[in-house]
Amino acid sequence: MSENNRLGVFKTYKLYVGGKFPRSESGRVYEVTDSKGQWLANAPQSSRKDARDAVVAARKAFGGWSGATAYNRGQVLYRVAEMLEGRKEQFVREVAASEGLSKSKAAAVVDAAIDRWVWYAGWTDKIGQISGGANPVAGPFFNLSTPEPTGVVAVLAPQKSSFLGLVSVIAPVIATGNTAVVIASADAPLPALSLGEVLATSDVPGGVVNILSGVTAEIAAPLAAHQDVNAIDLTGADAALAKELEIAAADNLKRVLRPQPVDADSASDSEDWQASPGTHRLTAFLETKTVWHPTGALGAAGSSY
Amino acid sequence: MPTTAPAFADATASDSALRRFLFGLPGVDAVGLEARAAALGTRSIKTTAKAYAIDLAISMIDLTTLEGADTPGKVRALAAKAVNPDPTDRTTPRTAAVCVYPDMAATAAAAVAGSGVKVASVATAFPAGRAALDVKLADVRDAVAAGADEIDMVIDRGAFLSGRFLKVYEEIVAVKAECGEARLKVIFETGELSTYDNIRRASWIGMLAGADFIKTSTGKVATNATPANTLLMLEAVRDFRAATGVQIGVKPAGGIRTTKDAVKFLVLVNETAGEDWLDPHWFRFGASSLLNDLLMQRQKLSTGRYSGPDYVTVD
Amino acid sequence: MASAFEYAPAPESRSVVDIAPSYGLFIDGEFTEAADGKVFKTVSPSSEEVLSEVAQAGAADVDRAVKAARKAFEKWSALPGSERAKYLFRIARIIQERSRELAVLETLDNGKPIKETRDADLPLVAAHFFYYAGWADKLDHAGYGANPRPLGVAGQVIPWNFPLLMLAWKIAPALATGNTLVLKPAETTPLSALFFADICRQAGLPKGVVNILTGYGDAGEALVTHPDVNKVAFTGSTAVGKAIARSVAGTDKKVTLELGGKGANIVFDDAPIDQAVEGIVTGIFFNQGQVCCAGSRLLVQESVQDEVLDALKRRLSTLRLGDPLDKNTDIGAINSAEQLARITSLVETGEAEGAERWSAPCELPSSGYWFAPTLFTNVTQAHTVARDEIFGPVLSVLSFRTPDEAVAKANNSQYGLSAGIWTEKGSRILAVANKLRAGVVWANTFNKFDPTSPFGGYKESGYGREGGRHGLEAYLDV
Structure with a gap:
């Protein structure tokens, strides 16, 4: 039988929560089409309960992931790049279909996304050095500031850049030890759902990244109001939704990363995802902890320590 | 009085038991200790409180001469000053004691006889303490025989720093036995013990061994009494009384030269050990030049004028 | 504590501080009355004695003060950092010179012991200005990229527990980075901020760079919600902090909140x-x-x-x-x-x-x-x-x-x-x-503070850090 005549095997796209691949507890799916309106797949349409479950999974994973050594996290992130490299073709196909790009442009986007994992893999054990350090206080004290992950971060992935943008918002959140509940691009969720499959085989502990697809506002609202979520990245929200979510986020004083710039037209991602990302997405979800300890006065006259 | 308080009899049962006991004491954080001492040093003691403190401080002085060049004449002059510190004001209290070498104890005793001023004598091969135990005990015997009311012994810092705590303890016990009626002050030479943890441990060895006073230093090394090491020793006697009911005195010695300094130490006593220690029987200053500064300040308070060195006696 | 050793009273002299019977708002370098003429009294909490009567700012005053700050921003932000630094150094030194006066004032208005204002608050206030003064011409080296820009006008609302110290925490980094500001002290402790206005005058600080509005929560709310404010800095209760966080939603105002705790x-x-x-x-x-x-x-x-x-x-x-x-x-x-x-x-x-x-x-x-x-x-x-x-x-x-x-x-x-x-x-x-x-x-220590040491909370204790290099970020467009 020639290949042309072979009936293809469709993939059932599923959510990625707690290292597992559940369907939406609501049983709902929605049609995902390519840029020309052609049906690509059905994606799970997540509910508030899926969001809640994802937060539980992310919280459960936080202790282990934030407690892992920075070197270990770096290796895990690098492993994601390695795994993606081997599955490039699949992502090129999904990105091309989702974003209406030519194969060569989609390939460039996927290459950039893989390289982004490599960039952040290298940051895990350096961000503490550039954003922390010893403070020369005026007294006999050792004083050290260290950045620490803030906790569970809800991430509204960009709506347009379904893969490079997605990677660019996930990787910095988890590089520093946070865990993430990610809402994929509503119209183009397939690369995100496939990324879950890669993460599951890349030594990323279950629950560190949780990926939900569906209607952004429906999933985001319970996350923004959730008292056990520490921060929210509003990149994928339009101005009206961003404002609404920021208000809800104030209930437990979540750290909020607003869309850049805040009045971005929802029709286009305002960020240039190809540009060098800098460190602001790393530092946006870090807390600075400052520890003091007396030093005594070695060598001073008399009994001093 | 038992030489070892019954509550802690086990602590001195063996070298290892004593070591375990001493290393089980809470540690001392140097910065915190010094900060507390400094904070108490900012108390502002004025008018009536200052007058009280000055007279109390004078009455707590062990007026001291410990020089190779000491002579009977020098000691008699010092004794006269102790008995009558300010010839222009007979209301001035006497000092607690005069403190001399053993060979001057008899001279001092004769000079202060009947005044209530005690004779304290250093002993045990002061200040280094590097002599055989029987030599040290003979030193103590001599001083007591010569009329010393109080013995200021030095501990064996060599033994302490090499970890032979029971030796330090037993030596104090032996000296105490030799003292008879005389009260025993145990000098740690805190500047040589070097750490606050060591000072706390030494304090407990001294208290367990039956010291009547624990005393910071000889005045012969670079660092003597400081507010911090005195505060630490006040905490020790406070805790010891709380545990055993036995009250023990504290004597900072060396380096306390001004009224301001002395008042700070009295604040430490007041707010750490408490008012039961605000008594010459339980707190002393080992000092010499301090007295004249206290006298000048006393004159200032009574006359309103600042005094000068020509208005107090040089002895 | 009944002791033989009773400490006689040792009061610090009140005469080092001269409190006027009334004070105005400090806007654009001048003391002025509130637009609606309202005033309120500030009392000494230890005696309930009225210390002074101060103007009570309303929304119109907030608007005037923000306009003054906006006007001053252009020149102030364009000054070479080294010049801004010298203003801040001047302020630090004047605070040191006047520290006894300010300590007594703070003790009178706040009720805290003179021991604390003298030995903790005032030395830290001066140190904070001295520290951030040095940053003003070194921002390129602060780790936020080359030539980081100020945000504009900062609206700052501070509490009554450390009135002058919280003022220093807010004003020093704001000025060092080239922002201008409007600050509202708490209604129970308005005086030291007004004395600080006088220090700005002595230092020759350009008009409108620092504006001080005394008043109540309504003035604070008008300030943080003012559309021409670019940066909101608040220290106070978690409840008010949440309200502020809601009020800035959907704007591009940068916010730092230093709120409650249960340490x-x-x-x-x-x-x-x-x-x-x-x-x-x-x-x-x-x-x-x-x-x-x-x-x-x-x-x-x-x-x-x-x-x-x-x-x-x-x-x-x-x-x-x-x-x-x-x-x-x-x-x-x-x-x-x-x-x-x-x-x-x-x-x-x-x-x-x-x-x-x-x-x-x-x-x-x-x-x-x-x-x-x-x-x-x-x-x-x-x-x-x-x-x-x-x-x-x-x-x-x-x-x-x-x-x-x-x-x-x-x-x-x-x-x-x-x-x-x-x-x-x-x-x-x-x-x-x-x-x-x-x-x-x-x-093995507690309640130690230093201008070089970042301070701020996790969770509902707020966000952002004050102090140290970290404290610059709150006032830079980065």
């Missing part, structure tokens, strides 16, 4: 006990416990609980409560009748819920607002006094058995500002410090 001070059985007791006292009785980072929950290992509590009670009995201007006073007045009522009510709740109350035996003055140092034992995590910020001289004592339990209890709070650890074991300090969810961890 756990953890004492292990191998702690340096005498210093730990001092640290507990400093932790909760410094500034009458009206400190956001107070160590208001004592977590003590069960095996040393009795020993620590006995020592603590003995120590609390020596605290001297009374005239804040007396140099020997350890515990001053509560800042206001309102705050006293809040403390009293929470303490009553504590008793009603079955916690065991002990208060230091001290006589309270007949006028003014006072509360005796108090501790609650038999407290569990479920008690209100273990969860709610009391913001007063009230310590809740809880026990724990293992380090894991201590950490779990310490972190079991909506807040995450401060924590203390007392143990002589180095590895335990590091392990516990690592697990505590708090922005400042004091190990």
Whole structure:
């Protein structure tokens, strides 16, 4: 039988929560089409309960992931790049279909996304050095500031850049030890759902990244109001939704990363995802902890320590 | 009085038991200790409180001469000053004691006889303490025989720093036995013990061994009494009384030269050990030049004028 | 404490400070009346004596002040950093020169002991300006890229517990980075900010760079919601912090919030006990416990609980409560009748819920607002006094058995500002410090502050950091 005549095997796209691949507890799916309106797949349409479950999974994973050594996290992130490299073709196909790009442009986007994992893999054990350090206080004290992950971060992935943008918002959140509940691009969720499959085989502990697809506002609202979520990245929200979510986020004083710039037209991602990302997405979800300890006065006259 | 308080009899049962006991004491954080001492040093003691403190401080002085060049004449002059510190004001209290070498104890005793001023004598091969135990005990015997009311012994810092705590303890016990009626002050030479943890441990060895006073230093090394090491020793006697009911005195010695300094130490006593220690029987200053500064300040308070060195006696 | 050694009164002289009968708002370099002519009185909390009458800013005044700050921004932000630095150095030095005057003023208006304003508040105020002065021409090296830009006009609202110190924390980094500002001090402590306005005048600071509006919460709200404010900095209650966070939603205003806390001070059985007791006292009785980072929950290992509590009670009995201007006073007045009522009510709740109350035996003055140092034992995590910020001289004592339990209890709070650890074991300090969810961890010390040291909270204690290099970020467009 020639290949042309072979009936293809469709993939059932599923959510990625707690290292597992559940369907939406609501049983709902929605049609995902390519840029020309052609049906690509059905994606799970997540509910508030899926969001809640994802937060539980992310919280459960936080202790282990934030407690892992920075070197270990770096290796895990690098492993994601390695795994993606081997599955490039699949992502090129999904990105091309989702974003209406030519194969060569989609390939460039996927290459950039893989390289982004490599960039952040290298940051895990350096961000503490550039954003922390010893403070020369005026007294006999050792004083050290260290950045620490803030906790569970809800991430509204960009709506347009379904893969490079997605990677660019996930990787910095988890590089520093946070865990993430990610809402994929509503119209183009397939690369995100496939990324879950890669993460599951890349030594990323279950629950560190949780990926939900569906209607952004429906999933985001319970996350923004959730008292056990520490921060929210509003990149994928339009101005009206961003404002609404920021208000809800104030209930437990979540750290909020607003869309850049805040009045971005929802029709286009305002960020240039190809540009060098800098460190602001790393530092946006870090807390600075400052520890003091007396030093005594070695060598001073008399009994001093 | 038992030489070892019954509550802690086990602590001195063996070298290892004593070591375990001493290393089980809470540690001392140097910065915190010094900060507390400094904070108490900012108390502002004025008018009536200052007058009280000055007279109390004078009455707590062990007026001291410990020089190779000491002579009977020098000691008699010092004794006269102790008995009558300010010839222009007979209301001035006497000092607690005069403190001399053993060979001057008899001279001092004769000079202060009947005044209530005690004779304290250093002993045990002061200040280094590097002599055989029987030599040290003979030193103590001599001083007591010569009329010393109080013995200021030095501990064996060599033994302490090499970890032979029971030796330090037993030596104090032996000296105490030799003292008879005389009260025993145990000098740690805190500047040589070097750490606050060591000072706390030494304090407990001294208290367990039956010291009547624990005393910071000889005045012969670079660092003597400081507010911090005195505060630490006040905490020790406070805790010891709380545990055993036995009250023990504290004597900072060396380096306390001004009224301001002395008042700070009295604040430490007041707010750490408490008012039961605000008594010459339980707190002393080992000092010499301090007295004249206290006298000048006393004159200032009574006359309103600042005094000068020509208005107090040089002895 | 009845002792033979009674300390005679040692009051600091009031004559070093000259408080005018009335003050205006400081807008565009001039003192002016409020647009609607409203005024309010500020009283000394230790005596209820009226100290002065100050203008009460309203929305129109806020608008005027923001306009003045906007106008001044262009030139101020264009000044070479080295010139801005020199203004700040001038301010630091004038504060040092006038520190006794300001300390007495602060003690009068706030009620805290002169010992604290003299030895803590004022030295830290001067140091903060001195520290940030040096940053003004070094921003390229601060780690935020080359030539980082200021945000514009900052609206700053500060509390009454450290009036001048909180002013310094807000104003010094704002000016160093090239912003102009409008600051509103708390209504119960307006005076030191107005004296600071005079210091700006003495330093020759250009008009409109610093504007001071005295007033109530409505003025603060008008300020933080003003559309031409680019940056909001707030220190105060978590409830107001949340309201601010809601109010700036959908804007491009940058926000830093320094809010409440319920700091756990953890004492292990191998702690340096005498210093730990001092640290507990400093932790909760410094500034009458009206400190956001107070160590208001004592977590003590069960095996040393009795020993620590006995020592603590003995120590609390020596605290001297009374005239804040007396140099020997350890515990001053509560800042206001309102705050006293809040403390009293929470303490009553504590008793009603079955916690065991002990208060230091001290006589309270007949006028003014006072509360005796108090501790609650038999407290569990479920008690209100273990969860709610009391913001007063009230310590809740809880026990724990293992380090894991201590950490779990310490972190079991909506807040995450401060924590203390007392143990002589180095590895335990590091392990516990690592697990505590708090922005400042004091190990074998407590309530230490320094301009170089970042300060700020996790969770509902707010976000952003003040102090150090980190404190610059709040005022830069980065």
